[in-house]
Amino acid sequence: MTQFTGSHILSVNQLNIDSINTIFNVANDMTPYALREKRTKVLDGAILGNLFFEPSTRTRVSFGCAFNLLGGNVRETVGMGSSSLSKGESLYDTARVLSTYSDVIAMRHPDAFSVKEFAQGSRVPVINGGDGANEHPTQALLDLFTIQKELGHHGQDISGMHIAMVGDLKHGRTVHSLSRLLCMYKDVKFTLISPTDLAMPDYVISDIENAGHQITITDQLEGNLHQADILYLTRIQEERFPSQDEADKYRGKFRLNHSIYTKHCKSNTVIMHPLPRDSRAQANELDNDLNSHPSLAIFRQADNGLLIRMALFALTLGVENQLQQYECPVNWYSRKADK
Incomplete structure (x- = not known):
């Protein structure tokens, strides 16, 4: 994978050593923001569609928090019953509509290859948050x-x-x-x-x-x-x-x-x-x-998940080199860096 901006992240098969190293380098750059030592508003005004059609705590919250830490807003759909998929709507139609409301979408679904099918209808980057027993x-x-x-x-x-x-x-x-x-x-x-x-x-x-x-x-x-x-x-x-x-x-x-x-x-x-x-x-x-x-x-794994997902959002939206440009101070008490 040589181009992240505008791309879907659906499978590890898209990656190679160079792209993995790029993700890891950007993830390391995210450390001060994850620890609340600094803030960045690089994604101010951007919207994440966080679509989780299968139970999740860490992954769902981690995706949302990662986007918030970059200054973006999060809109969530949780559970199949709360979406029109329960009424028979296709993944393609759901993607076509919801991608209008979002700048990037993170999605989890219980069926293998469902996120790939969803991505075919999306007009914005889609990141696979887990598709059945297939991939994560x-x-x-x-x-x-x-x-x-x-x-x-x-x-x-x-x-x-x-x-x-x-x-x-x-x-x-x-x-x-x-x-x-x-x-x-x-x-x-x-x-x-x-x-x-x-x-x-x-x-x-x-x-x-x-x-x-x-x-x-x-x-x-x-x-x-x-x-x-x-x-x-x-x-x-x-x-x-x-x-x-x-x-x-x-x-x-x-x-x-x-x-x-x-x-x-x-x-x-x-x-x-x-x-x-x-x-x-x-x-x-x-x-x-x-x-x-x-x-x-x-x-430490869970902590690293925040860094990786922040990096993927920055890369897919093409802002990985603009983090410092949109920095601002942290105004509240935080000791995350000490823990």
Whole structure:
């Protein structure tokens, strides 16, 4: 991808190393604005259409907050029932109309490839906030950004690292997109840990193998973590199962707590999770007893999501070089930079 301005961001397949580095560089530029050290009104008057037709907390609020922090306004539609899609309107018609009211649109939808279909009717850039079990490109970018930062603290690089992905790898769109991004680097080792029925899709495995990376597939957690630099956990995606009973069969199969981490992981293995983690007793794939562990990066991941989404808005609207021109002071109390 060589041109961001006016472009849709629908799939990680649009990206290459150069475009990823561009996004990361702009994301780093966003840090003082995210920490409220400065303000910028570079998108003053611009409107984000934040369309979330599937439940979301972090992603939806993160997109909206990212746009607000650049000075823009946000208009939200939440849930299928609150839109004319519930009346049979096509995605094309919805896009054609709502793009009239917006300068950029972020969209999540429960059906695979739905955001791509929507984008065909849009007259403004569309950013994929997750389309069913298919992809979640902004999550993959913030995950990769986090991996780069976390490994950098130990003098490591993405190329040559070892990542263990754990949980529902069949339905987890975050691991699908992240795996594709990691395929662009060199000598990455993958350990894929899941119940057999929830294994990573064959097409993702083929992408990993065709990129020349080493891959191990197993249904055993303990004993397969000791070499991992990154431990990426996912919850059981119960909304993708035909019934609650079917999802419950797998809940709690793989759990990470302080004891397991200490016994089976390196002392500096980075713990990641796209959130939300399922903290119910019968699930608890990532225990709260790791909350204060310095290697737990899940909240740093969420923080990085704000930076990445700010960067994508700036790039797609062509204002990434105008941030300082529209700066103004922060007039209220904030200690975000201290936390």
